[in-house]
Amino acid sequence: MLRIGLSGGIGAGKSTVSSTFSELGGIVVDGDVIAREVVEPGTEGLEKLVEAFGQDILSPDGTLNRPALAAIAFSDDEKRATLNGIIHPLVGKRREELIAAAAGDAVIIEDIPLLVESQMAPMFPLVVIVHADEDLRVSRLIEYRGFSEDDARARIKAQATEEQRRAVADVWLDNSGDADELVAKARDLWHQRILPFAHNVQRRERARVAPDIVAYDPNWPDQARRAVARLTTACGHHARRVDHVGSTAVVGMDAKDVIDIQVTVESLAAADGLADALLAAGYPTVREITEDNPHTDDKARWQKRFHASADPCRPTNVHLRVDGWPNQQFALLFPAWLAANPDVRQEYLGIKRDALNAPDYADAKEPWFRNAYPRARQWADENGWQA
Incomplete structure (x- = not known):
């Protein structure tokens, strides 16, 4: 329904x-x-x-x-x-x-x-x-x-x-x-x-979109705010916080026309319990994606649950990650790091454009991310950034 x-x-x-x-x-x-x-x-x-x-x-x-x-x-x-x-x-x-x-x-x-x-x-x-x-x-x-x-x-x-x-x-x-x-x-x-x-x-399928980099859309923040409100309502007290993350959260940055939202939960069990509520809100589970590529030795703490919008006109990815786990923290850190560092922003944009021609867009970016993770953490430590 x-x-x-x-x-x-x-x-x-x-x-x-x-x-x-x-x-x-x-x-x-x-x-x-x-x-x-x-x-x-x-x-x-x-x-x-x-x-x-x-x-x-x-x-x-x-x-x-x-x-x-x-x-x-x-x-x-x-x-x-x-x-x-x-x-x-x-x-x-x-x-x-x-x-x-x-x-x-x-x-x-x-x-x-x-x-x-x-x-x-x-x-x-x-x-x-x-x-x-x-x-x-x-x-x-x-x-x-x-x-x-x-x-x-x-x-x-x-x-x-x-x-x-x-x-x-x-x-x-x-x-x-x-x-x-x-x-x-x-x-x-x-x-x-x-x-x-x-x-x-x-x-129970997400809307499919071809990867493409488009000019920054000033409507992205408003679209994200509506998604955050919708997901906050759907998840209720099970969501510790709901945030606009990813490239579209960086003002002025070209990106794929896909809104990324992170829902922070207490545990993966809590995330699994939200599947029906998220489907009713228009976000079916994408079962083949259950973890982020790990950038620390603690691989188990890079697991997540992934949903995506069924709306063909507003592609949205929903990442359910556990509070305090490194993937949850990095998702909050990454757009802040990009926003504060124009050179890194341009560097990442170039990586993304090159990845469009690769067999797998996400995998093509991973070598860059393996190097970016410690750089972002160092920036956070030097500047006193906190999630």
């Missing part, structure tokens, strides 16, 4: 994308629909809302008067927090019930209006955000949903900012055009990324 988080500001066009994914075979779990369901007459949700906001939020027939509730709940941050504290847990419980009833190989589209505000983004292997500029969203809300301009802008202001949404977005769908353009973008996303992603997860 692959779970996709879908969100966007009010009036952005999220429903169009959700409907398109549904037509293509996705199982849509709609947060708005569930939010209405959990406050129907006779529900625990409606009872709690009345307790918090009074009888005036009810219509004469006993149903929830949504405009009346909005006028109260969106008037200040404290009341909005009260509303969210009532609704979010109930919606979450119902969402999990619906997902549990879906087929094991389903692609679940979780349509969550407040995905960013509720800090749920790291729960999903892929987050899709639909966006349109505020003025365009206001005009749509006025024309199609009968909002006043003041009400539309108040609702937009109460939601996450564009900057906050961009921080969690793996995919940013711009909806500044017409609905047909947005549908076409959603269809392309489904066929080019979501379906291959789901296929790889189902087969």
Whole structure:
């Protein structure tokens, strides 16, 4: 099962994308629909809302008067927090019930209006955000949903900012055009990324990429931050720390377009216990890689567990290493050493480019690494570097 988080500001066009994914075979779990369901007459949700906001939020027939509730709940941050504290847990419980009833190989589209505000983004292997500029969203809300301009802008202001949404977005769908353009973008996303992603997860396979050195991408730090948040959530207390490592962690350095993340664990047994959680997060186990090439005599302490992303559009390697072991320490030291030494950075880049023509890219770099390990350790000792 692959779970996709879908969100966007009010009036952005999220429903169009959700409907398109549904037509293509996705199982849509709609947060708005569930939010209405959990406050129907006779529900625990409606009872709690009345307790918090009074009888005036009810219509004469006993149903929830949504405009009346909005006028109260969106008037200040404290009341909005009260509303969210009532609704979010109930919606979450119902969402999990619906997902549990879906087929094991389903692609679940979780349509969550407040995905960013509720800090749920790291729960999903892929987050899709639909966006349109505020003025365009206001005009749509006025024309199609009968909002006043003041009400539309108040609702937009109460939601996450564009900057906050961009921080969690793996995919940013711009909806500044017409609905047909947005549908076409959603269809392309489904066929080019979501379906291959789901296929790889189902087969427990990583996305394959050909080795190539590309120019430094300023988006790498943001992509890594999302991966770190996702892996921190998936691993929970079993991860002692989660770090962006490898060449893409060195600002300005050309590298393979692959994000490397290290998850530091207590033991290899703890790493093995995380296999299912990492698969659910989109990172299947790569069983043929169980150790790093040792650069000390203590070869047993260079073992690790290796996972990699099933997402064809964001190759990511996940190295689970034991806290304090030399491979875990070196993974943290290496990007710091490269960042502090431009000459070494250029030296390593040349080695990597030469290795592209070798039968095995990783093996071709090993002679250089055997010499680099003591050099990096010496630099660390001389400069007081600590992980």
